[in-house]
Amino acid sequence: MELTETYTLPISQQRTWEALNDTGILHASIPGCESIEADGENAYAVVLSASVGPVKARFKGRMLLTDIDAPNAYTIVFEGQGGAAGFGKGNARVTLEPEGEAATKLMYAASAQVGGKLAQIGSRLVDGAARKIAGEFFKRFSAQVGGEGDGATAATADDGQTAAAQTAPPNTESTEAADSGSDGKETKRKKSWTAWISRS
Helix, strand or coil, X not given: CEEEEEEEECCCHHHHHHHHXXXXXXXXXXXXXXXXXXXXXXXXXXXXXXEECXXXXXXXXXXXXXXXXXXXXXXXXXXXXXXXXXXXXXXXXEEEXXXXXXXXXXXXXXXXXXXXXXXXXXXHHHHHHHHHHHHHHHHHHHHHHHCCCCCXXXXXXXXXXXXXXXXXXXXXXXXXXXXXXXXXXXXXXXXXXXXXXXXX
8 A cells, every 4th residue: 555645734844853753642642543652762652443345453562763853754563463364564754844834845755565354444434534544644743733634635635535534533432523614515525535435
């Protein structure tokens, strides 16, 4: 699985960097995250629940930050075990660039492998779920650091999947329901996303 996205965040590069290294902000931003704790130098132990199509599981994993070039970039190396659901592992290169004084362009290129039941449900469904989780992460992340639920915007969209991921609220309980908005366009996008998942 390969994912490449670019987002614009409404905060400075330094603030973005600090937030990306703040476990409290990450805990509130990662969909389904139950805990994230320091586990050695530049490493974190993570527990989260996720659903990918018919597969639902609780994953326990570890993230390690390498190739750190503060406040410009780092590489995240991750791995997680979800019991019978399978496993996931991979890495992501995250790069930050200033967009004036009050905004930051965040780019990431991720590569991941999955095994077990996750590998059996099809790459299209796995990719779609990953994009949805990434979109929800940046929506929450922007809300945490910028005070607005929809402050982060995606600069790229593949077949409309990114836009759907950006607007579709998570499948878990969230205190940010108000951020999803009440206009018909968002509801329509949510339905389109659900239909897309069903066809996969």
